[in-house]
Amino acid sequence: MARVLLFGRLSDVAGWRLREIDSPLLSTLLTTLAEEDAALGEALSGPGVQVALDQVIVRGDAPLNTATEIAFLPPMSGG
Amino acid sequence: MARVLLFGRLSDVAGWRLREIDSPLLSTLLTTLAEEDAALGEALSGPGVQVALDQVIVRGDAPLNTATEIAFLPPMSGG
Amino acid sequence: MIRLTFDPIDPGGLLNEFSRGRLEVGAVATFTGLARAEAGATVALELEAYPGFTEAEIGKIAVQAKARFGLEDFAILHRVGKIAPGDPVVFVATAARHRRAAFEACDFLMDYLKSKAPFWKKEHGPNGARWVEPRPEDHADLTRWDKEISK
Amino acid sequence: MIRLTFDPIDPGGLLNEFSRGRLEVGAVATFTGLARAEAGATVALELEAYPGFTEAEIGKIAVQAKARFGLEDFAILHRVGKIAPGDPVVFVATAARHRRAAFEACDFLMDYLKSKAPFWKKEHGPNGARWVEPRPEDHADLTRWDKEISK
Numbered sequence: 001m002a003r004v005l006l007f008g009r010l011s012d013v014a015g016w017r018l019r020e021i022d023s024p025l026l027s028t029l030l031t032t033l034a035e036e037d038a039a040l041g042e043a044l045s046g047p048g049v050q051v052a053l054d055q056v057i058v059r060g061d062a063p064l065n066t067a068t069e070i071a072f073l074p075p076m077s078g079g
Numbered sequence: 080m081a082r083v084l085l086f087g088r089l090s091d092v093a094g095w096r097l098r099e100i101d102s103p104l105l106s107t108l109l110t111t112l113a114e115e116d117a118a119l120g121e122a123l124s125g126p127g128v129q130v131a132l133d134q135v136i137v138r139g140d141a142p143l144n145t146a147t148e149i150a151f152l153p154p155m156s157g158g
Numbered sequence: 159m160i161r162l163t164f165d166p167i168d169p170g171g172l173l174n175e176f177s178r179g180r181l182e183v184g185a186v187a188t189f190t191g192l193a194r195a196e197a198g199a200t201v202a203l204e205l206e207a208y209p210g211f212t213e214a215e216i217g218k219i220a221v222q223a224k225a226r227f228g229l230e231d232f233a234i235l236h237r238v239g240k241i242a243p244g245d246p247v248v249f250v251a252t253a254a255r256h257r258r259a260a261f262e263a264c265d266f267l268m269d270y271l272k273s274k275a276p277f278w279k280k281e282h283g284p285n286g287a288r289w290v291e292p293r294p295e296d297h298a299d300l301t302r303w304d305k306e307i308s309k
Numbered sequence: 310m311i312r313l314t315f316d317p318i319d320p321g322g323l324l325n326e327f328s329r330g331r332l333e334v335g336a337v338a339t340f341t342g343l344a345r346a347e348a349g350a351t352v353a354l355e356l357e358a359y360p361g362f363t364e365a366e367i368g369k370i371a372v373q374a375k376a377r378f379g380l381e382d383f384a385i386l387h388r389v390g391k392i393a394p395g396d397p398v399v400f401v402a403t404a405a406r407h408r409r410a411a412f413e414a415c416d417f418l419m420d421y422l423k424s425k426a427p428f429w430k431k432e433h434g435p436n437g438a439r440w441v442e443p444r445p446e447d448h449a450d451l452t453r454w455d456k457e458i459s460k
Contacts, residue, residue, distance in 0.1 A: 088440045
């Protein structure tokens with residue numbers, strides 16, 4: 001069970017901030033989330049959304065293990 | 080009796096900061112001071128020394144009255 | 159020092175703590191960003207950070223700033239959560255031997271924090287809330303520093 | 310606010326007092342100048358002002374800065390008398406709606422205060438005291454602002 005975190009407007013769209021979800025790959029996790037909630041699926045694939053695995057920004061697909069923390073980061077507004 | 084004020088290194092040269100001296104003109108005051116203390120006379124005519132009468136910088140000679148405050152200001156160092 | 163806090167920031171206490179015992183520093187510059195009421199259009203500001211990640215990203219830039227401007231030290235404190243108008247949102251202090259370096263480093267850090275640091279900002283108004291994107295001038299402010307490099 | 314004081318300056322207290330209740334300001338920049346020990350070469354700094362005249366001359370520049378940078382407010386506190394290494398010599402705070410104006414005005418005021426304000430400065434060292442003249446770079450800092458006008 002990896003920890004999935006949503007930030008900014010993504011958590012408003014989803015209605016949650018933190019969930020534990022079991023998925024072997026980042027791509028399969030995205031598919032699962034989009035099937036469950038089409039609006040969230042669209043928001044996650046929107047422009048400027050970055051993905052951090054264990055607090056490191058990644059591009060492309062990646063394997064997930066049970067301890068992985070996956071954060072979806074919409075465009076940052078600055079403080 | 081006008082109030083004469085010396086600032087910065089001028090008061091170190093003269094050994095005083097504030098005196099009351101009677102003189103009809105700025106030029107006569109300078110002559111009096113230089114006759115009394117040649118080192119001070121030289122310091123007062125040195126480069127960059129400004130004169131303020133009642134807190135306003137003046138150039139050239141000026142009449143003094145008994146209430147006038149005359150300040151000799153060596154080059155300012157900033158704070 | 160880089161810290162996020164849900165509690166109100168005390169800029170004065172931070173400035174005195176930061177300045178204490180600095181016998182050779184000479185120059186301390188600070189910036190305090192206050193939440194603006196926007197004539198009632200903003201009832202509260204809400205800032206979200208990603209704990210750990212946000213401090214680490216700020217840290218990368220702060221280390222750059224320290225080297226680039228020859229800073230002796232820096233302090234960055236950023237409020238998160240709901241912030242009332244007039245309350246401090248961010249406090250940055252920089253210490254250097256000469257004031258030019260202290261000013262420029264503080265300015266540089268603020269340009270980064272206001273435009274690219276990992277925060278998500280929501281403005282709560284009388285008619286609801288909206289997420290804020292960075293202003294174009296925030297990005298323009300930040301590119302000033304790139305231009306200076308290529309001069 | 311422009312004030313000279315023989316007593317120690319409390320930059321933190323001044324910053325909090327200056328920032329309090331500013332609902333529309335957004336940006337507060339400060340600069341604190343600390344006396345440097347210069348590795349023991351300076352035992353104390355001594356600053357002399359011409360009370361009344363010094364505040365008035367600073368006031369002329371501060372009014373210019375307020376107009377030029379669109380400041381909401383400023384505070385300038387300058388220590389006079391004998392100052393120990395590490396103690397604050399000068400504190401300047403500026404408040405503006407946006408941070409660029411606050412930073413630039415604070416920088417501008419400091420350039421003036423450090424190079425041309427009516428103070429006379431003596432450095433007391435282990436082998437006696439000497440009067441200090443402004444450094445060439447202080448004047449160079451100040452001319453930056455003239456160049457910007459003619460751009």
